[in-house]
Amino acid sequence: MEDTASYPTIEPSNFDLIVVGTGLPESILAAAASAAGKSVLHIDSNPYYGSHFASLNLQEFTTFLQSQSQSPNNTPAEIQPDSSSEFETVPLATRPMYSSVEIISNSPEVLDNSRKFSLELVGPKVLFCADEMMNLIVKTDIHQYMGAFQSIDGSYVFDGSNGCLRNVPDSRSAIFKDKSLSLAEKNQLMRFFKLVQGHFQSDGGEESKRISEKDLESPFVEFLSQKIGLSEKLKSIILYAIAMADYDQENKEVCKVVLKTKEGIDRLILYHSSIGRFPDAPGAMIYPIYGQGVLLESFCRRAAVKGCTYVLRMPVVGLLVHKDDTSYKGVKLASGQELFGHQLILAPSFILSPGLAHSSPGMQGVKVKVTRGICITKNPLKPEVANCLVFYPPQSLCPDQLTSVRVLQLSSNVKSSPSGMFVIYLSAVCDDVLQGKKILNVAINTLFSHPASADNKDSLVDHQNENTEVKQKPTLLWCATYIQELTTDVSDGFNSTTMPDADVQYNNLLDATRKLFQEMYPGEEFFPQSVSPEEEAVDDGEPELESKSSETLESIDNGASGIEYTS
Numbered sequence: 001m002e003d004t005a006s007y008p009t010i011e012p013s014n015f016d017l018i019v020v021g022t023g024l025p026e027s028i029l030a031a032a033a034s035a036a037g038k039s040v041l042h043i044d045s046n047p048y049y050g051s052h053f054a055s056l057n058l059q060e061f062t063t064f065l066q067s068q069s070q071s072p073n074n075t076p077a078e079i080q081p082d083s084s085s086e087f088e089t090v091p092l093a094t095r096p097m098y099s100s101v102e103i104i105s106n107s108p109e110v111l112d113n114s115r116k117f118s119l120e121l122v123g124p125k126v127l128f129c130a131d132e133m134m135n136l137i138v139k140t141d142i143h144q145y146m147g148a149f150q151s152i153d154g155s156y157v158f159d160g161s162n163g164c165l166r167n168v169p170d171s172r173s174a175i176f177k178d179k180s181l182s183l184a185e186k187n188q189l190m191r192f193f194k195l196v197q198g199h200f201q202s203d204g205g206e207e208s209k210r211i212s213e214k215d216l217e218s219p220f221v222e223f224l225s226q227k228i229g230l231s232e233k234l235k236s237i238i239l240y241a242i243a244m245a246d247y248d249q250e251n252k253e254v255c256k257v258v259l260k261t262k263e264g265i266d267r268l269i270l271y272h273s274s275i276g277r278f279p280d281a282p283g284a285m286i287y288p289i290y291g292q293g294v295l296l297e298s299f300c301r302r303a304a305v306k307g308c309t310y311v312l313r314m315p316v317v318g319l320l321v322h323k324d325d326t327s328y329k330g331v332k333l334a335s336g337q338e339l340f341g342h343q344l345i346l347a348p349s350f351i352l353s354p355g356l357a358h359s360s361p362g363m364q365g366v367k368v369k370v371t372r373g374i375c376i377t378k379n380p381l382k383p384e385v386a387n388c389l390v391f392y393p394p395q396s397l398c399p400d401q402l403t404s405v406r407v408l409q410l411s412s413n414v415k416s417s418p419s420g421m422f423v424i425y426l427s428a429v430c431d432d433v434l435q436g437k438k439i440l441n442v443a444i445n446t447l448f449s450h451p452a453s454a455d456n457k458d459s460l461v462d463h464q465n466e467n468t469e470v471k472q473k474p475t476l477l478w479c480a481t482y483i484q485e486l487t488t489d490v491s492d493g494f495n496s497t498t499m500p501d502a503d504v505q506y507n508n509l510l511d512a513t514r515k516l517f518q519e520m521y522p523g524e525e526f527f528p529q530s531v532s533p534e535e536e537a538v539d540d541g542e543p544e545l546e547s548k549s550s551e552t553l554e555s556i557d558n559g560a561s562g563i564e565y566t567s
Contacts, residue, residue, distance in 0.1 A: 031308070042300065119416070136510065248402055371482075376422070386411035408425045449476065
């Protein structure tokens with residue numbers, strides 16, 4: 001039996017909101033509720049912040065994944081009923097969100113440097129300079145807790161016809177410099193980007209510059225083909241490397257999510273609006289130093305400044321419900337203490353009693369998974385490129401590749417790895433484990449050579465330079481692959497946050513989080529405009545988060561409240 005004496009007593013015992021789990025959605029909601037003047041308790045059974053959105057060192061990451069693959073006992077704890085109480089305790093348990101875990105280590109050097117890695121459970125993820133998450137970071141001033149950012153140096157798309165990585169022509173400057181495009185293709189892209197810009201700037205005014213409502217409701221792939229007349233190569237670049245569609249948009253039989261023109265145009269506008277927003281970030285995307293984990297930690301810090309109470313290493317074993325109507329009243333901790341709250345938010349890894357849980361209407365019958373991989377090498381995918389995104393459109397790797405594969409390479413300049421090593425994330429949406437594993441293994445074999453075959457002639461051809469050159473594949477030092485579920489459950493009387501999704505950016509996750517806050521607190525503003533840091537008094541409730549500021553920071557201000565970058 002667990003020693004309950006080791007758990008501290010939490011005071012007070014009544015809160016407006018109890019949040020269980022410190023993942024990104026839960027951390028944002030705790031900060032938003034605290035900013036709205038609510039009393040909030042934020043607890044987690046783990047000794048670290050982040051739950052399934054955490055940034056972990058190599059040993060922690062390996063231990064976590066292996067524990068998931070060993071089918072842990074998720075049977076709810078047996079709780080003795082108390083006949084004298086007006087409440088009944090409904091047991092809680094957790095479900096593994098990851099399966100089919102495979103870890104391969106080919107280098108003792110990687111294991112020896114375990115603590116120098118910062119690995120993401122839900123990579124690849126980046127921040128667009130003009131997306132809603134970056135706007136929220138600026139609005140709430142949480143960047144003061146985040147340290148610095150690094151620019152993503154480039155984006156590339158795999159050309160299956162000749163096995164090379166081509167630059168993504170995502171701006172007028174990139175189009176002009178791209179030697180792989182013909183003059184006709186450059187003119188096509190220029191005219192299309194001008195149309196998108198005109199549609200965005202017209203803002204409902206000049207109808208001649210706007211795309212018609214009929215076209216906006218049509219499939220984006222048809223609009224690009226029939227209205228714009230783009231070549232197959234250009235369509236592929238726009239659909240999968242800029243608009244970042246998941247499924248094969250050309251194949252209606254297998255395409256589960258058809259990207260409409262309106263959404264495609266919105267994604268292009270976000271992409272183009274992000275380019276050049278900050279002087280030291282010439283591209284569209286940036287990445288936080290020390291990983292995405294500092295993002296959620298910063299929301300936790302802001303919540304603590306506003307009075308939120310934080311307790312780690314504190315498991316929740318059950319929910320308190322009224323015996324008469326089973327309405328939610330509070331939670332029971334592993335210490336035996338009972339806490340009461342008007343609202344409850346649970347991380348998506350919790351399993352509830354069958355009498356209380358039901359599937360979300362939007363997810364009923366949907367079986368979607370994400371296959372994820374993390375690889376460590378000593379060489380970059382592209383010479384002299386530190387941080388970059390690579391896209392593999394459907395069917396570019398093999399004929400039965402039904403979804404796009406996304407790859408994010410990070411170097412030591414974002415503190416993701418020790419100097420001289422690179423961390424490379426891969427992900428793809430899939431229907432089942434076999435399909436997901438096959439796609440990921442083909443992508444890994446295309447990108448990397450294994451130590452046993454490092455001396456072979458297997459290579460990638462790079463046509464980015466004027467003269468064709470042959471580039472040896474990076475050797476794979478360490479690799480982990482796994483499958484993540486995307487199912488979501490919700491329950492009456494309390495709320496469950498969304499699982500980590502398959503998107504590269506956070507817009508959908510943030511939209512769902514904002515919607516949940518507004519449903520819980522109608523009429524309350526989702527983060528009122530922040531006051532300056534000097535006006536905020538930091539109290540003793542601030543969570544003990546390790547300081548992760550970069551030693552050398554360059555502060556810039558381009559109307560975005562001093563976002564910082566490393567040089």
